[in-house]
Amino acid sequence: MTRPPDDLTAALHRLRAAVRARTALPAPARLRARAIRAQRVRRTSAALLAVAAVVALAAGGAQVARLTAHQPVPPAGTPAPTGTPPTGTPSPTASPLPPPVPAVTPSPRPAPLPPQPPPDDPIARVDWYHATVTLPDSDHCPTGTVGFAPFGSNAGEPVSARVFADGRVLDISPDDPGSISTWAYGDLTGDGRLEAVMEARCFLSDDGTDHGSGHGLQLLAVARAGDGTLTGLGWLGPRGAAIMSVWISGGRVLMVGDPWTVDPADHFPLLPGLVLSYRWDGARFAGWEPAAEYPPIVPLDPDRSPPPVRPRAVAAGLGCPDDELRFVAEPSGGLWTASASDAVYAVPVGPSQQYLFDLDNTGQRLLVMAVACTGPDGWTREGLAVFERAGDGWRGISVLTPPAGHGIVEAGRWEADRDGFRVDWARPTGPGAWDLHPVRYRWTGTTFEPAGE
Numbered sequence: 001m002t003r004p005p006d007d008l009t010a011a012l013h014r015l016r017a018a019v020r021a022r023t024a025l026p027a028p029a030r031l032r033a034r035a036i037r038a039q040r041v042r043r044t045s046a047a048l049l050a051v052a053a054v055v056a057l058a059a060g061g062a063q064v065a066r067l068t069a070h071q072p073v074p075p076a077g078t079p080a081p082t083g084t085p086p087t088g089t090p091s092p093t094a095s096p097l098p099p100p101v102p103a104v105t106p107s108p109r110p111a112p113l114p115p116q117p118p119p120d121d122p123i124a125r126v127d128w129y130h131a132t133v134t135l136p137d138s139d140h141c142p143t144g145t146v147g148f149a150p151f152g153s154n155a156g157e158p159v160s161a162r163v164f165a166d167g168r169v170l171d172i173s174p175d176d177p178g179s180i181s182t183w184a185y186g187d188l189t190g191d192g193r194l195e196a197v198m199e200a201r202c203f204l205s206d207d208g209t210d211h212g213s214g215h216g217l218q219l220l221a222v223a224r225a226g227d228g229t230l231t232g233l234g235w236l237g238p239r240g241a242a243i244m245s246v247w248i249s250g251g252r253v254l255m256v257g258d259p260w261t262v263d264p265a266d267h268f269p270l271l272p273g274l275v276l277s278y279r280w281d282g283a284r285f286a287g288w289e290p291a292a293e294y295p296p297i298v299p300l301d302p303d304r305s306p307p308p309v310r311p312r313a314v315a316a317g318l319g320c321p322d323d324e325l326r327f328v329a330e331p332s333g334g335l336w337t338a339s340a341s342d343a344v345y346a347v348p349v350g351p352s353q354q355y356l357f358d359l360d361n362t363g364q365r366l367l368v369m370a371v372a373c374t375g376p377d378g379w380t381r382e383g384l385a386v387f388e389r390a391g392d393g394w395r396g397i398s399v400l401t402p403p404a405g406h407g408i409v410e411a412g413r414w415e416a417d418r419d420g421f422r423v424d425w426a427r428p429t430g431p432g433a434w435d436l437h438p439v440r441y442r443w444t445g446t447t448f449e450p451a452g453e
Helices: 007-020 030-044 047-057 313-318
Strands: 132-135 144-147 149-154 156-167 168-172 183-186 194-206 215-223 229-238 242-249 252-258 278-279 285-290 337-339 344-348 366-374 380-390 393-400 413-417 419-432 433-444 448-450
Touching: 047 252, 168 380, 215 242, 215 252, 229 278, 229 285, 313 366, 313 380, 313 393, 366 393
Parallel strands: 132 229, 183 242
Antiparallel strands: 132 144, 149 156, 156 168, 168 194, 183 194, 194 215, 215 229, 242 252, 252 278, 278 285, 337 344, 344 366, 366 380, 380 393, 413 419, 419 433, 433 448
8 A cells, every 4th residue: 555755664765765775777788798707817816916907997986787688587497598798799600608507406405484473362353553662762763651652544544653752753664564674573581471573663753754864763672561551662683673573482582674874883784694683682683793593695704704605507507507606896896706616606785685584384484595606717607595594604595587688686576475475577778777576476396486476
């Protein structure tokens, strides 16, 4: 349903569109040449020299990878297509030919469980539109005992619960919290009762703008006593970050957020696999720190070795080498790369893009990210790859290739919503311009299958 401009969901959409609009994309020939050059240098020199060569080729300030070719990546098991020639190639007949794509037999995995309903607990049945909550102290949000009230409507339904207090406003969006990834329930204090963690937005009440220069987004944890009294335990998460997903595991609040923040001390990169962990210590939520069970493909600490990423089914689906990958960030920005025996894998830096999804409804997140593979002759294949945790890193279990004439690496998007999993395939329509073609899929445990319109 359509929501008013001050609704949290609409604000996030505007934020994400603004971030994407600020990102410049380099020419495909430059990125193809960069990948090929990196591969050739890797064969003849140490890894540091390869990185230096990549930097030299990327001079010009490229921000986000453009690895996709105008020809689509073929489905697994189809005849090998002709790769897209680099810009300036006089004739398509001069294009490099990729090797044949082998047939892929998915590894057996348990079938996904049904979606989990909200817990059978009193806090999950709270009427947040009319709740009274005692809020913790904050420099940016209302404090003390306040009462929420429905705010805004569409077809007679409220779109948020709002509090006016202390010259400030607090908004939450409790509509169907069991299906919203920014609500979570779990025992955070160890007393056997469940707490609720929700995304909240604070702004000044006089002009309706966000507090300070940020977007005022943060997580709020609320406890319910036996008599029904609701008390805010505390605020957590980087203030101003757009929160992509939150869940509770082992008494900790785990979150993935987009680093749109007003506090430099809270700034963190949006790395595929990175999850921030917060734990209640009796007085406050201590954190942040990366959750060990979800290692980002490029570590926060540059002195640490990247975790191994083993392509497996992803390599088979793209017709690329199945070598252990160690991704590194290119100093020029824009993408993370890893060298294989005769190819280069690349993952684009995607602003405002979620990577971790509980596709199996087991509580364990799978890593979903766009991956491109460029061979030594210049051919490129790409797809939306799915990885599971394995040992000290990640293992590929599936890859979804684009439909004819579309791509995913350059400008595509993907997300889970109430109707399943949606992929916005991108079709190039001109320099720096694309049409997005949304397709819905269902996850079988090993592959994404079209779910129909």
